[in-house]
Amino acid sequence: MAKKVFERPKYLKKSVFHYCPGCGHSIIHRLVAELLDELDIGKKAICVPPAGCAVLAYNYLDVDMGEAPHGRGAAVATGLKRTLPDKIVFTYQGDGDIAAIGTAETIHAANRGENITVIFVNNGVYGMTGGQMAPTTLEGQNSTTTPGGRDPARDGSPLDLSQMLAIAKGSVYIERTAVNSPKNIRRTKRAIKKAFKVQMAGLGFSLVEVLSPCPTNWKMTPVDAAKWVEEHVTKIFPLKVIKDKAGKVT
Amino acid sequence: MTKKRKKGRIVIDRELCKGCYLCVSVCPDQLIGVSDSLNQKGYYPAEFKGNNTGEEERGCTGCATCAITCPDVAIEVYRE
Amino acid sequence: MIGEAAVRAGCRFYAGYPITPQNELTEYMANAMAPLEDGTFVQAESELAAINMVIGASMAGARAMTSSSSPGISLKQEGISYLAAQELPAVIINTMRGGPGLGNIAPSQGDYFQATRGGGHGDYRTIVLAPASGQELANLTMTAFDYADNYRTPVMILGDGMMGQMMEPVTFPDPVDLQKLSPKPWKLDGADGRPSRVILSLLLDTAKEEEHNWKLARKYETIAREIARADTYMTQDAHLVVIAYGTAARIAKGAIKRVREIGLKVGLFRPVTLWPFPQRAILELSRFVKDFLVFEMSTGQMLEDVKLSLEGRSRVHFYGRPGGIISTPDEIAKVINSLYHRQRLELEEE
Structure with a gap:
């Protein structure tokens, strides 16, 4: 008798993702949903979704939002x-949300050592609004507001927010994947999983900063x-543990 | 040489599939292909090829790499 | 005064950012929250952060408050719009100062439009309460938390630097028993044994957004019917009624006492709720009163509401001192005097 070894996690609602084909958001949603179950925290989780493509996260994650x-x-x-x-409180934010308009809120939350978890999805572009330059857009990368590619002299260079957050004393665990x-x-x-355990x-x-593809834009x-x-x-954004003050967390 | 019967198989929900073909690109045994008919969304969905072969070679290893990669949770994996 | 009243009202979350002239309140809350096991004080990195922390605390079911002064309140408008959209209760204190821009730190009433017309984006209203004494400040602070919870809407207390620095004896109402407050079946505390809840403000479907707008509008109608409130002083036999709120109303009252001593029949109408504006009560007065004098510490903002309320039935005069100038009762008495005599002269001519 064959056993199901991979199926839809229970904290993912039955709805169909609105994301474009090949979008990383839905993969990350699924991982979060799997962990809410595996760590048995779904019943006490409260998610703060952003403005941007993931604004509709409440259609997918079956937790308080x-x-x-x-x-x-x-x-x-x-x-x-x-x-x-x-309770377990986590935000789910894109690069425009967290590293441009929300930089101050994020840095100071980290600096205060707020016991929250941030899922930071970095796809280098403002997706929902149609592909404008994000703070994380690579030098030379095309966007609808950087004709000819991002020019550091004109547009600045990609901002490494995770590295900045690592400097703040209150941040405990920061990894880029x-x-x-x-x-x-x-x-x-x-x-x-480790980020949730830290909380x-x-x-x-x-x-956790997650580099994510945005094929459409x-x-x-x-x-x-x-x-x-x-x-x-x-x-430009190497995959690594940027800061780990927690060590092994059980 | 006798082939060992394979112990896994996958089921792709063709209506959930958006045709990104990431699964096609990651399957270690190249057992996923593309359907030649459109689904209701208008995509040519990915298709498991492991059912089309003879009794001996039916199925896959059930490694779930495709399911882990699928952005639309369109793949279920079964293993004996 | 506000701080103590807020704690007694069950406020357990305060986030704020320093700005003059209201730092005493922020400092009071820091000290008042510290000993409370369930109390939280956060000195935020900005007004934006402060109001958004209040949004979070409110979602979690806490009685939450923030405070600021005019320039800071401008920054909070984003959050106030979201509070209104998401139907979240919160109390916001605005200790108005001179403006626009950085302005100055003297008492002013230049934020009336911003407070009563929504201030932030979208089709919404904020309940606005305007106390005129220390005692009323304490009472209305407690009322503000009740209104916020009952109607699930942000409530603003609109005062000014004068009110903020006032020293007056106050009898505080008894503290609220937090256990006895109505439960909040909408709050976010984890979907344990119940379906998950979503508090959102995004309604991409235009039909749903329209429905939400009308739902809010109906709520605002109910609020307008139920809480519009004003205070009157010697209006029964008045030929001229001064309309003023907050600090301006106190000054006006002093002026009226003076002119009453010399026999002028003048009264005071003082809106306590600026939104909803006590329209009907003013309209009622217009049956007997031919002339109204609106006095504001601005170039004339409430003036518009007074005119709208009167529907052209009486004459409306205006006297304003913007920029942080505090008029004396004598100054207002002179204005009243000249208006009053002009009116009497006209009557004699008729």
Whole structure:
């Protein structure tokens, strides 16, 4: 008798993802949903979704959700977690949300050591609004607002927010991963698992930056976009544990 | 040489599939192909080729690499 | 005063950012929350962060408050719009100062439009309460938390630097028993044994957004019917009624006492709720009163609501001192005097 070894996780609602073919968001949603079950925290989890492509995350993740204004996820999560310290509070934010309009909220939440978890999805572009330059867009990378590619002299250079957050004393665990290959997807899951465990142990601010392909706005096939992450994005944003003050968390 | 009967198989929900073919690119045994008919969304969905062969070679290893990679949770994996 | 009243009202979450002239409140809350096991004080990195922390605390079911002064309140408008959209209760204190821009730190009433017309984007209203004494400040702070919870909407207390620095004896109401407050069946505390809940403000479907807008509009109608409130002083026999709120109303009252001493029949109408504006009560007065004098510490904002309320039935005069100038009762008495005599002269001519 064959056994099902892989199926839809129970914290994913039955709805069909609105994301484009090959989008990394839905993979990350699934990983989060799997972990909510595996760590048995789904019943006490509160998610703060962003503005951007993942604004509709409440259609997919079957947990309590409180929508934040664009960029303010870390501040809203602060209010939630301080009021309900026993719950698991996490934000889900894109690169525009967290590293441009919400930079201040994020840095100060990390600096205060807020005991929250941030899932930071970096696809180098404003997806929902149609592919404008994000703070994380690579030098030379095309976007609808950087004709001829991002020019550092005109547009600035990609911002490494995770590195900045690592400087803040209150941040405990920061790792950068990707969802462009099966190996990296597994690594992403392990990282998010650790981030949740850091929060469960009450240690402080945890964040996983996930490099994610955006085939539609990059104007590539999903397979090419996955390769592009490997060949270009990880050169500027290398995959690594950026900070780990927690060590082994059980 | 006698082939060992394979112990796994996958089921692709062709209506959930958006035709990104990441699964096709990651299957270690190249057992996933592309359907030649459109689904209701208008994509040519990915298709498991492991059912089309003779009794001896039917199935796959059930490694779930495709399912892990699928952005649309369209693949279920079974193993004996 | 606000701080103590807020704690007694069950406020357990405060986030704020320093700005003059209201730092005493932020400092009070820091000290008041510290000893409370369930109390949270956060000095936020910005006004934006503060109001968004309040959003989070409110989602979690806490009675939450933030405070600021005019320029800071401008920054909070984003969050106030979301609070209104997401039907979240919260109390916001605005200690108005001179503006626009950085302005100055003197008492002013230049934020009336911003407070009563929504302030942030979208089709919504904020309940706005305007206390005129220390005692009322304490009472209305407690009322504000009840309104916020009952109607699931942000409530603003609109005061000014004068009110903020006032020293007056106050009798505080008894503290609220948090256990006895109505439960919040919408709050987010984890979907344990119940379906998951979503508090959102994104309604991409235009039909749903319209439905939500009308739902809010109906709520605002109910609020307008139920809580519009004003205070009157010697209006029964008045030929001229001064309309003013907050600090301006206190000054006006002093002026009216003076002119009453010399026999002028002048009264005071003081809106306590600025939104909903006590329209009907003003309209009622217009049956006997031919002239109204609106006095504001601005170039004339509430003036528009007064005119709208009167529907052209009486004459509306205006006297304003913007920029942080505090009029004396004598100054207002002179304005009243000249208006009053002009009116009497006209009557004699008729």
